[in-house]
Amino acid sequence: MLWAWLRQELTLLLREPVAVFFSLAFPLVIYVFIGIPYASEMLPNGARFIDVMFPALVGTVAANLLLMGLPIYLSELRMRSVIRRYRVLPLPGWLFASATLLSMLTLVVAACAVITGIIAAQHGLLPAAGNWRFIALALGLIAWLSALGFLLGTLPVGSRTIQALSAVVFFVMFFGSGAAAPVDGLPQLLQDILEWNPLKQWFDVMTGVYAGLELTSTQWLRLWAVLPLTVGSVLLGLRFWKRA
Numbered sequence: 606m607l608w609a610w611l612r613q614e615l616t617l618l619l620r621e622p623v624a625v626f627f628s629l630a631f632p633l634v635i636y637v638f639i640g641i642p643y644a645s646e647m648l649p650n651g652a653r654f655i656d657v658m659f660p661a662l663v664g665t666v667a668a669n670l671l672l673m674g675l676p677i678y679l680s681e682l683r684m685r686s687v688i689r690r691y692r693v694l695p696l697p698g699w700l701f702a703s704a705t706l707l708s709m710l711t712l713v714v715a716a717c718a719v720i721t722g723i724i725a726a727q728h729g730l731l732p733a734a735g736n737w738r739f740i741a742l743a744l745g746l747i748a749w750l751s752a753l754g755f756l757l758g759t760l761p762v763g764s765r766t767i768q769a770l771s772a773v774v775f776f777v778m779f780f781g782s783g784a785a786a787p788v789d790g791l792p793q794l795l796q797d798i799l800e801w802n803p804l805k806q807w808f809d810v811m812t813g814v815y816a817g818l819e820l821t822s823t824q825w826l827r828l829w830a831v832l833p834l835t836v837g838s839v840l841l842g843l844r845f846w847k848r849a
Contacts, residue, residue, distance in 0.1 A: 629716050632665045635785060636720065644728055652816040655728045660739075660811035661784035662724070664746055666716040668804060671750035672757070672775040675709045679758025680767035702846070706751060713747065733815045742814060746807045749831055752838040759845035778804040803831050 640662070644655040682705075724730065733739050757771050779785065782805035788796060799805060806827045813820040 671754040675754035676758035756842040
């Protein structure tokens, strides 16, 4: 039954080819204009530029789909009363929610595979790409993004508000993470604030593990601070979901 619903949700998502294409193309645009020109440059920490950039590209793919695509899709289902119609069926509610999330995660995996394949073919991947710590961090990032995206999509506001809010959350976190451009030139106060950007914390630790850079205990502790945020997002999102 779950497989049948998953196929249905995937079909509905793929009927929006422009949105799917943008989700796949966004990290590629960053790679083409920022990654390719400086890919082989050696940074002061001894790592190649592309090796430092790779984890952020993979994370950006997931963040784009789960912080923008998932909330918008959930809000549209809610505004069209699709969720209420599904509730009258003699099926558990978790089945529909799981199929919706899994369909989006399928796109995340496909998009990550595309960017990973391109970088592997053009520049090669470090052995750490198969390291269990790096894989665990990537899965943890996806779990956190899924929780936050679910919360945004279930907020009791209109779909247009959700679109604007999810775009603001994504782009503020993305540019504030330093994935598109260094944040070192910003005023010190802003830099101190951005140190608590959860997306930056994930990218910093993932980059350190992947490129073999030294990580401080503070960076790991800040990452653990995301755990209560994840749990809180899920619980609050479920509360809004039941009221939809």
